[in-house]
Amino acid sequence: MTPLLEVDDLHVSFATPRGAVRAVQGVSLSLEQGTTLGIVGESGSGKTVLSRAIMGLLPRHSATQTGSVRYQGNEILNAPNDELRQLWGTHIAMVFQDPMTSLNPVLRIGRQITETLRIHLDLTKSEAKETALSLLMQVGIPSPVERFNAYPGQLSGGMRQRVMIAIALACAPNLLMADEPTTGLDVTVQAQILDLLSTLQHERQMAMILVTHDLGVVATRADEIIVMYAGNVVERAPTNVLFTQMSMPYTEALLGSMPRISYPSHTRLLSIDGRPPDLLSPPAGCPFAPRCPYAQGKCHREKPTLVEGAVPGHSYACWFPLPIREKAATS
Numbered sequence: 387m388t389p390l391l392e393v394d395d396l397h398v399s400f401a402t403p404r405g406a407v408r409a410v411q412g413v414s415l416s417l418e419q420g421t422t423l424g425i426v427g428e429s430g431s432g433k434t435v436l437s438r439a440i441m442g443l444l445p446r447h448s449a450t451q452t453g454s455v456r457y458q459g460n461e462i463l464n465a466p467n468d469e470l471r472q473l474w475g476t477h478i479a480m481v482f483q484d485p486m487t488s489l490n491p492v493l494r495i496g497r498q499i500t501e502t503l504r505i506h507l508d509l510t511k512s513e514a515k516e517t518a519l520s521l522l523m524q525v526g527i528p529s530p531v532e533r534f535n536a537y538p539g540q541l542s543g544g545m546r547q548r549v550m551i552a553i554a555l556a557c558a559p560n561l562l563m564a565d566e567p568t569t570g571l572d573v574t575v576q577a578q579i580l581d582l583l584s585t586l587q588h589e590r591q592m593a594m595i596l597v598t599h600d601l602g603v604v605a606t607r608a609d610e611i612i613v614m615y616a617g618n619v620v621e622r623a624p625t626n627v628l629f630t631q632m633s634m635p636y637t638e639a640l641l642g643s644m645p646r647i648s649y650p651s652h653t654r655l656l657s658i659d660g661r662p663p664d665l666l667s668p669p670a671g672c673p674f675a676p677r678c679p680y681a682q683g684k685c686h687r688e689k690p691t692l693v694e695g696a697v698p699g700h701s702y703a704c705w706f707p708l709p710i711r712e713k714a715a716t717s
């Protein structure tokens with residue numbers, strides 16, 4: 387069966403006065419209907435650029451994109467905007483980090499939802515209002531009839547994010563891209579919003595890409611996780627495999643930076659010593675080599691590519707993956 391989304395060897399670079407910033411360097415992934423893919427990595431690793439490239443939201447004048455992004459088998463990378471507009475909202479929708487920048491501050495929230503409904507679906511005014519109220523209820527907004535007439539500034543951050551989710555879900559998309567959907571919200575509200583997303587995703591059999599630098603978020607909510615480092619996928623695995631059999635030292639460092647691996651959620655990554663490489667001139671070898679405690683000569687000379695691990699669906703990019711290092715240490 388054709389996957390819902392297939393990304394193949396996607397490269398994205400930005401033209402800047404200092405040269406080309408290679409933000410995404412050959413990413414491949416696929417996603418089945420109804421499943422959740424977590425994308426995790428430090429700040430600047432390319433998570434947002436990758437998500438926006440998949441959506442076709444990067445500025446055409448500065449971003450060069452090569453490779454392939456297929457949605458339901460159709461190529462959408464570099465597709466014309468009017469073609470993409472048919473997909474946005476109805477097939478693929480996005481929830482961004484900061485609802486204040488995505489909501490119109492001078493439009494009542496009810497209107498913002500009904501407008502989305504009326505643009506994409508052939509609904510009358512009263513049908514759109516009824517649907518909007520039902521959506522507000524589904525996303526857990528108390529007193530939806532009153533909130534319908536509120537302006538975004540009259541709602542709390544958590545409520546605004548719920549409104550954004552209502553708008554994203556208005557046209558029943560097959561794929562929801564959620565890029566750091568709870569950053570900036572307090573911990574209890576974060577959990578509520580993430581649980582809401584998971585519940586709605588299961589109810590609607592929607593696929594979701596959950597982008598975060600918070601490993602706790604993907605540990606409990608994603609079926610599969612991709613770890614990104616400096617524009618590259620450095621490890622990919624079903625969630626339980628990643629947490630129990632990670633092979634890549636960067637993933638190990640991410641896990642080590644959590645207070646406890648079993649810690650349920652909302653655990654921020656503490657910083658890992660050193661800095662990611664300059665994306666203007668990526669190093670010849672493994673991008674993690676300058677920070678990796680296991681780096682050897684080969685790591686600095688040759689870039690490792692993703693190879694399949696022993697468990698189906700597990701792959702990693704490392705010359706000296708964890709099991710081999712362990713064997714070397716015990717022999």
Ligand SMILES: Nc1ncnc2c1ncn2[C@@H]1O[C@H](COP(=O)(O)OP(=O)(O)OP(=O)(O)O)[C@@H](O)[C@H]1O
Binds near residue numbers: 402427433599
């Ligand atoms: N329009 C742009 N022009 C030039 N460089 C860009 C542009 N957008 C992003 N970048 C660069 O691409 C790299 C990846 O950025 P991206 O925003 O995808 O990181 P991220 O993983 O989402 O980080 P964060 O966790 O902070 O959101 C960064 O080095 C960033 O500076």
Ligand code: SF4
Binds near residue numbers: 674681
């Ligand atoms: S390839 Fe070498 S430097 Fe890179 S993560 Fe593996 S051991 Fe570390």
Ligand SMILES: [Mg+2]
Binds near residue numbers: 433434435565566
């Ligand atoms: Mg980002």
